[in-house]
Amino acid sequence: MGKPRLIILCRHAQSVGNENRTIHQTVPDHRVPLTAVGQEQALAAGDKLARLLRPSDTLQMITSPYTRTRETTLGILSSPALKEHPNSGSIRVYEEPRIREQDFGNFQPCQAEMARMWHERAAYGHFFYRIPNGESAADAYDRVSGFNESLWRQFAEEDFPSVLVLVTHGLMTRIFLMKWYHYSVEYFEDLRNVDHCDFVVMKLNDQHKYDLQTELRTWSGYSREQEELRYKCPPANRVVALKASVWGVRKFGGCVDGCNHEFDGDRSMMGGHVMKAGRDFGGSRSGAASRAASHDSTSDDDDDEGIDEDLDAAGPDGAKNGNGMIMGGHPADVIERLKMEAALGGNLVNGVKKLQVRS
Structure with a gap:
């Protein structure tokens, strides 16, 4: 068939790490499983996918090799509605390490240090900031670029399925779209994460290009919405208590708690x-x-x-x-x-x- 008529990006379901961030201090990120809520979300995503398919559609799924994305894929495939599809027996499933999550540097440090790191990333820039011992979003962009090139070569095959589903991660979804639609760094940093098991749908048009069918959420749009709400419903007798920043006037790039490297002792x-x-x-x-x-x-x-x-x-x-x-x-x-x-x-x-x- 050549190019699929639909490309669907699906963020994994809720994981234990989304519920308890401290798990990353002792459990490798790629081994973090889904929660019970996440299992239900994956099944619901399978039902949703079944409603998007035509009876004649064939399906290929490519998943990140992380435990949470594997379990999400299994949940989707376990959907009763998807199992009833005429071509459910011919679904192809592959793993692709290049669409794995951004590497956050092996076991993560304590929550206070992680909070400092995220604050530093916001000051430096989300796209270029490299996690210590890990990756930047720019690094992830490089491997997604290679993955996209592999997809285009596969699209040249006549028997390529009519629907492609990529089960990946929130940041990787935004990185994929950035590469595909040539988004600027500034627009990428303005994009908000998609919710767990939400679909981002790309549809093939008559010019053999892909139109984005899903409206993406942005932080600038969120700020405007909050500002409009503030003017529509001003709180009565509101007293705003300004608190000093917990980070003070810290200059990033030095030692976290001050430098002890000039200690004169042993x-x-x-x-x-x-x-x-x-x-x-x-x-x-x-x-x-x-x-x-x-x-x-x-x-x-x-x-x-x-x-x-x-x-x-x-x-x-x-x-x-x-x-x-x-x-x-x-x-x-x-x-x-x-x-x-x-x-x-x-x-x-x-x-x-x-x-x-x-x-």
């Missing part, structure tokens, strides 16, 4: 101690903005080597003092005590004994 001691006292599994590497200590006593990191056995014997929560008590706490407190100790020439400070570093 840097190897400080670095190793902070790693032990403040690491969250899947959280901030330096313990920034986190109060919880890890209970994982193993590490493969090179910069943890060279710490004396006294530190290892104390366990992951900190070093022992002269009385055999564990010295732990927030890394900022640990660093402050170490600075005081170094200033006093290695004397005991608050019962803390200076750690020795092997040469």
Whole structure:
């Protein structure tokens, strides 16, 4: 048949990560499953898809390899309405890693650090900002560009199905549309996410081009709507309490909680101690903005080597003092005590004994 008459983009159903963001600190993003609500949304999406199909239509589905998109695809295929379609037995399903979610950098840090990161991204620009150890939207654009080229080559096949469904992610839906319709960076950043299991429909016209059938939501449009509502329904005797920004006058691009890199004491001691006292599994590497200590006593990191056995014997929560008590706490407190100790020439400070570093 050549080009499909419909290309349908479907964002995955609600996942556990949408309901509880902290799961990304301990569960890889590609393994996050759907919620019970998400399972129902996927089934409903299958019913909706069945209503868009003609009796003669053939269907191909391409899904991101993430667990939440796989489960969404299975839910769609499990729809009773779709199973009743005359060509339900010939549906093709493929996985495509190039339409996976934007890489957010392996295990995510604590929520305070993630909030800071999103605030920094908003200041820098959503399209070009690269997640630490992850991707920018521009990186994702590059792989979507290659995927689109592969699609065009497949469209040249005579037996290509008449309807193509891409089960992907919110950002990737916007990236796909940006590439296909040549949107500007500014317009991409103005686009809002589609809701879970919502369809974005592209229809082939008489000129063999694809018309976008779905109205996209934008942040500028949302702002106008809210402004109109504000003038239509002004609140009576409203008192606006202005609160200072939680971020203050922070300049982005430096260290998150201030720079301690010029510490004059033993840097190897400080670095190793902070790693032990403040690491969250899947959280901030330096313990920034986190109060919880890890209970994982193993590490493969090179910069943890060279710490004396006294530190290892104390366990992951900190070093022992002269009385055999564990010295732990927030890394900022640990660093402050170490600075005081170094200033006093290695004397005991608050019962803390200076750690020795092997040469």
